[in-house]
Amino acid sequence: MTGPDDNRAASWSLRRSLTRMLVLAALLPVLVFGVALLVGQWQRDRDDLMLRLSTGAQSSASTFDDFLDGHLAGVRLLAATPASGSASPRPDAELDRLLKAYPSFLRALATDAEGNIVAARGASGRPAARAEENAADRDWFRAPRDSGLPHVSEGYHARIYGDEALIAVSAPMFREGRFDGVLQASLPVERLVRERANTLRRRGLELLLLDRGGRVVFASSNLRWHFLDPLGALGADILRGATATGQVARARILPGLLAGDERAYVDAVRMRTGWTVAVIAPEQRLLTPSLPRLGLMLGLLAATMIGVLLVLGRMRRLLASNMGRLLSSLHGYALGGTMDPSQLSRMPEELQPLAGGIGDLAARMNAAYGELREALDQREHAIADRTRELSDAVAKLDRLSRTDALTGCLNYRGFQEEGLRLWQAASDRCDAFAVLAIDIDHFKAYNDHYGHLHGDGALKRFAGVVRSALLHADDVLARQGGEEFAVLLPGATITQARAAAARIRERLREADITHAAAPLGRVTASIGIAAMAAGEQVALGTLLTQADAALYRAKSRGRDRAEV
The missing domain is CATH 3.30.70.270 (Reverse transcriptase/Diguanylate cyclase domain)
Structure with a gap:
C-alpha cells in the first residue's frame, strides 16, 4: 500500500514538474525571440561577409585579368611588329620602348627560335643581367613556341636587381611565316597584386593567388604560405571549388588557411589565365560582433527569470493545496471509490474537467484499443502489398542490371x-x-x-x-x-x-x-x-x-x- 510519505513525495514531484513547465512557458518566448534576433543578425552579417568575399574575389580576378591582358597586348603587339633591323630578332630600342610604355615590367628580352637569349633590357634602360643564356626549357618559351599564342607563365624566381618573385608574359615572333623566337617581359608579382591586396586588407580580408598547378603566387601576411609554396590537398580543394569570372558561388569554410590555423571563409574565382584568386575572411569576424548581443539576451533572460520565480512562488502554494486534494480523491477513485462532490466544488475551475474526465477514461481506452487493432490489421495488409511491389521492382532492377543500356544486349x-x-x-x-x-x-x-x-x-x-x-x-x-x-x-x-x-x-x-x-x-x-x-x-x-x-x-x- 502507498503511505502518506509516498503521496507527499508524488505531490512534490508534480509541483516541480508544473513549476518547470510554467518557467519554460514564460521564458520560451523571450528565448525564441532573442535567438531569432541573434540568428537573424548573424545571418545578415554572414550574408554581408559572403557578399564581400564574392565581390572581392570577382573584382580581384577581373582586375588581375585586365592588368595581365593589357600588358600581354603590348608584348603581343611588339612581337607581331617586324623588327626594324636584321642584326637581332628585336633591337634594344624596341625593348626600351616596351618597358617605357609599361612601367610595371622589370625586364624585357628576346630569344631566337632555339631559345637563346639574344637581347635583354632592364627597366632602367640598361642591358639587364641574364641569369641564363638559353630559355628553351622555360614554360614562357615553350608555350608560345608550341601553341603560337601569347602566354602568361607560372610564378618563378629570378635575379635581375635582387631575388625577385616574377611572372612572365610572352608572345611568339614569326618571320616569313616561321617561328623566329619569343618576346618576353617580366612582371613583379608585387606590382600586380599590391594595390588590390592593400584594399582587401583594409576591409579585413586576405588575398591568396594560386597558379595553374596550385602553387602560391601571392599570399597576404596573415596567411601561412609564401611565394611558390605548394598547397597540396588544401590547394586542390580550393581549385575544385573555384568558379569562373561572373558566376556566383557560395563561399566555403575551410581549416588551415590562416597563420593561426583557425578556420576561415574562402571564395575562389578562376581567372582567364587559369590562375585562381581566393579572398579569405577569418571565421572570428562573424563571432566577435555576436558576443555583446548574446550578453544582452542573457541579461534579459535573467531579469525575466526573476520575475517569473516571484509569481510562481505564490502560484505554487495555491496549486500545492489543490493538487493534494485532487490526488487524494484520485487515489480513492482508483480503489473503487467515487469523487466527493464537495471536494470537486472547492477545486479551481481549471482542475474540474480533469476530475470529471477520469470517469470516462476506461471506456475510451477500450474503444481506442479496438481502433488500434483495426489500424494494425490494415497496416499489415498495406505492408504485404508494398512487399510484393518491392519484389517486382527488385526483379525488374535485376533484369536491367544485366542489360547493356546502349545496344540492348546482355552486359x-x-x-x-x-x-x-x-x-x-x-x-x-x-x-x-x-x-x-x-x-x-x-x-x-x-x-x-x-x-x-x-x-x-x-x-x-x-x-x-x-x-x-x-x-x-x-x-x-x-x-x-x-x-x-x-x-x-x-x-x-x-x-x-x-x-x-x-x-x-x-x-x-x-x-x-x-x-x-x-x-x-x-x-x-x-x-x-x-x-x-x-x-x-x-x-x-x-x-x-x-x-x-x-x-x-x-x-x-x-x-x-x-x-x-
Whole structure:
C-alpha cells in the first residue's frame, strides 16, 4: 500500500514538474525571440561577409585579368611588329620602348627560335643581367613556341636587381611565316597584386593567388604560405571549388588557411589565365560582433527569470493545496471509490474537467484499443502489398542490371550468368556448344573520325546486324565492353558456328556501315570461333579463352575474317 510519505513525495514531484513547465512557458518566448534576433543578425552579417568575399574575389580576378591582358597586348603587339633591323630578332630600342610604355615590367628580352637569349633590357634602360643564356626549357618559351599564342607563365624566381618573385608574359615572333623566337617581359608579382591586396586588407580580408598547378603566387601576411609554396590537398580543394569570372558561388569554410590555423571563409574565382584568386575572411569576424548581443539576451533572460520565480512562488502554494486534494480523491477513485462532490466544488475551475474526465477514461481506452487493432490489421495488409511491389521492382532492377543500356544486349554480368547457365545445360545433355568472340575492326579510328555520338549509333547498328544473323531463339548476343561482343550458340557444332560467323560477316557487308577511316571504307569485324563437340566436357572459361585466341589470330592476319 502507498503511505502518506509516498503521496507527499508524488505531490512534490508534480509541483516541480508544473513549476518547470510554467518557467519554460514564460521564458520560451523571450528565448525564441532573442535567438531569432541573434540568428537573424548573424545571418545578415554572414550574408554581408559572403557578399564581400564574392565581390572581392570577382573584382580581384577581373582586375588581375585586365592588368595581365593589357600588358600581354603590348608584348603581343611588339612581337607581331617586324623588327626594324636584321642584326637581332628585336633591337634594344624596341625593348626600351616596351618597358617605357609599361612601367610595371622589370625586364624585357628576346630569344631566337632555339631559345637563346639574344637581347635583354632592364627597366632602367640598361642591358639587364641574364641569369641564363638559353630559355628553351622555360614554360614562357615553350608555350608560345608550341601553341603560337601569347602566354602568361607560372610564378618563378629570378635575379635581375635582387631575388625577385616574377611572372612572365610572352608572345611568339614569326618571320616569313616561321617561328623566329619569343618576346618576353617580366612582371613583379608585387606590382600586380599590391594595390588590390592593400584594399582587401583594409576591409579585413586576405588575398591568396594560386597558379595553374596550385602553387602560391601571392599570399597576404596573415596567411601561412609564401611565394611558390605548394598547397597540396588544401590547394586542390580550393581549385575544385573555384568558379569562373561572373558566376556566383557560395563561399566555403575551410581549416588551415590562416597563420593561426583557425578556420576561415574562402571564395575562389578562376581567372582567364587559369590562375585562381581566393579572398579569405577569418571565421572570428562573424563571432566577435555576436558576443555583446548574446550578453544582452542573457541579461534579459535573467531579469525575466526573476520575475517569473516571484509569481510562481505564490502560484505554487495555491496549486500545492489543490493538487493534494485532487490526488487524494484520485487515489480513492482508483480503489473503487467515487469523487466527493464537495471536494470537486472547492477545486479551481481549471482542475474540474480533469476530475470529471477520469470517469470516462476506461471506456475510451477500450474503444481506442479496438481502433488500434483495426489500424494494425490494415497496416499489415498495406505492408504485404508494398512487399510484393518491392519484389517486382527488385526483379525488374535485376533484369536491367544485366542489360547493356546502349545496344540492348546482355552486359558483361548478364553474359557471365547466361553463359554459365547455357553451358551447364549443354554439358548436362552432352550437347554441342559454341562461342563467337567478335571485335569491330578499327573502331577507335571510327570514334576519332566521327565522334563518340556516331560511334554509339554504329554500335547499335552493329548489334542489330549480329542479331539478324542469329537463327535460333536461344542464341545469345552480349556486349563485353567497348567494341567487343560475344555470341553463345547452344547446340551448335563447329561447322554451324562457322556458318553463323559467315552470316554475321555477310550481313555486315550488306549493312554497309560507312567507315572512312577503315581500309575498306566500311565497318568490318574479326571473329574468333571455339566449340565443344557433343559428348565433350570443355570448361566455359576454356572456350572463351580459345575464342579470344582465335580472334587475335583473325586480327593479326589482316582483320575482316573468322578464325577457329
